[in-house]
Amino acid sequence: MSISDPCISHGERFDGLSLLLGEWQSLWRPAPFHQRMPEWATSHAALFDAAMSLDDSTLAGLRDDDPYASVDGVVRHPLAEYLPLAQLAALCKVPALPTATLPAAWATHVGGRKWQQIEAFAPHVPLEPEASLVEWCAGKGHLARALSRLHQQPVTALEWQPTLCREGQQLAARQGVAVTMLEQDVMAATARDRLTASNQVVALHACGDLHERLLELAADCGAGVTLAPCCYQRTAAARYRPLSATGRALAARHGLALERDTLALAVQETVTAPQQVRRQRRRNGAWRLAFDLLQRELRGTDSYLPVPSLAYGRMPPSLAEFCAWAAERKGLVLPGRVDWGDLEARGWQRLAEVERLEVVRQLFRRPLELWLVLDRVLMLEEAGYTVTLATFCARQLTPRNLLIQAARDARHASPSEVLHDSL
Numbered sequence: 229m230s231i232s233d234p235c236i237s238h239g240e241r242f243d244g245l246s247l248l249l250g251e252w253q254s255l256w257r258p259a260p261f262h263q264r265m266p267e268w269a270t271s272h273a274a275l276f277d278a279a280m281s282l283d284d285s286t287l288a289g290l291r292d293d294d295p296y297a298s299v300d301g302v303v304r305h306p307l308a309e310y311l312p313l314a315q316l317a318a319l320c321k322v323p324a325l326p327t328a329t330l331p332a333a334w335a336t337h338v339g340g341r342k343w344q345q346i347e348a349f350a351p352h353v354p355l356e357p358e359a360s361l362v363e364w365c366a367g368k369g370h371l372a373r374a375l376s377r378l379h380q381q382p383v384t385a386l387e388w389q390p391t392l393c394r395e396g397q398q399l400a401a402r403q404g405v406a407v408t409m410l411e412q413d414v415m416a417a418t419a420r421d422r423l424t425a426s427n428q429v430v431a432l433h434a435c436g437d438l439h440e441r442l443l444e445l446a447a448d449c450g451a452g453v454t455l456a457p458c459c460y461q462r463t464a465a466a467r468y469r470p471l472s473a474t475g476r477a478l479a480a481r482h483g484l485a486l487e488r489d490t491l492a493l494a495v496q497e498t499v500t501a502p503q504q505v506r507r508q509r510r511r512n513g514a515w516r517l518a519f520d521l522l523q524r525e526l527r528g529t530d531s532y533l534p535v536p537s538l539a540y541g542r543m544p545p546s547l548a549e550f551c552a553w554a555a556e557r558k559g560l561v562l563p564g565r566v567d568w569g570d571l572e573a574r575g576w577q578r579l580a581e582v583e584r585l586e587v588v589r590q591l592f593r594r595p596l597e598l599w600l601v602l603d604r605v606l607m608l609e610e611a612g613y614t615v616t617l618a619t620f621c622a623r624q625l626t627p628r629n630l631l632i633q634a635a636r637d638a639r640h641a642s643p644s645e646v647l648h649d650s651l
């Protein structure tokens with residue numbers, strides 16, 4: 229398969245990704261943060277040595293670059309000779325949709341980045357004659373207002389938070405836009421009544437269970453779908469059950485049993501974080517790893533001990549105070565004397581190793597994300613939809629830039645229509 233093969237079908241892509249993700253899972257499933265030494269360090273010793281030898285500036289460059297960037301069809305990555313990067317790059321290459329500009333006045337009361345995402349997304353929402361638009365998990369209905377203006381049609385926006393509904397309704401009224409904010413828990417049984425075959429249901433960054441629910445209800449009634457999925461790990465289920473029959477078969481064939489924590493890899497990317505946030509995250513990481521070393525020594529057990537996360541800006545001001553806080557949470561007693569300077573240096577050393585191992589793991593991030601998206605695509609195809617998959621914006625604007633567009637094939641009857649006809 230060539231890196232620029234434009235004719236690959238969703239099924240072939242799904243097949244190819246399942247094979248490679250299954251084959252290489254020992255490298256990308258375990259989180260380096262949790263292991264002092266990855267198990268693959270000996271089975272893939274040359275790759276391990278190459279990763280550990282990456283210098284800081286190469287590492288910094290890799291963080292911002294597309295890992296599959298190629299020159300003349302050859303992937304330019306320092307670890308390319310050890311991994312099937314050309315195949316992964318080919319499987320992850322999806323068409324990019326053209327960008328458009330919407331009137332600047334429509335952006336009033338919408339944050340800058342969010343507006344840019346809406347501007348990139350909204351023009352790709354189709355509206356058939358006689359169809360009507362529903363926004364799923366709409367927040368204040370910013371996207372719904374843009375869609376209503378774009379199509380000059382009323383839009384219904386579903387959102388469960390009363391305050392957001394109220395504020396969204398006020399914004400729509402003030403701007404004279406035909407948006408109805410409806411207070412609705414999309415997970416409730418009543419959500420089924422909100423969708424019909426004549427709806428185009430739209431969701432920008434609806435998380436895990438929320439967009440899975442959208443897909444389930446849309447497929448049941450035949451509604452059109454325009455979806456940019458997000459946060460696959462936000463699910464009630466601890467283990468992922470593929471949505472498509474194809475996904476279930478492929479997962480079984482290639483031994484892909486995905487835990488909730490593993491799904492988080494699909495969205496672990498910090499391209500949009502400002503420098504200061506990144507610096508703070510690194511220091512927090514080094515301190516957490518320092519505590520990890522300390523707790524292993526204290527407990528005499530060489531295993532990771534999860535420590536609760538802290539809200540942004542809540543990190544105690546010194547490593548000693550952080551360790552005291554973490555030890556208390558875990559019921560551990562710190563020794564009277566700790567060489568904090570030495571422990572901190574060892575924490576930074578561990579961080580340097582973890583960051584290099586993450587380079588390897590990150591090479592499988594987009595393939596995993598695409599695998600999850602393809603599971604959604606195949607689920608819709610199996611339900612009689614014609615589906616296209618493309619990116620709607622650059623990853624710098626939002627890394628969650630994959631767009632599923634799906635229209636039910638006119639000849640395909642939905643389960644509820646079949647039931648109705650047989651009565």
Ligand SMILES: C[S@@+](CC[C@H](N)C(=O)[O-])C[C@H]1O[C@@H](n2cnc3c(N)ncnc32)[C@H](O)[C@@H]1O
Nearest residue numbers: 365366367386387388389412413414415432433
């Ligand atoms: C990530 S935000 C996305 C909002 C909007 N689509 C956007 O892109 O700005 C998710 C939204 O889903 C809403 N939400 C969460 N759970 C929900 C549920 N069970 N039913 C309806 N809305 C829900 C949240 O209140 C929030 O406004």
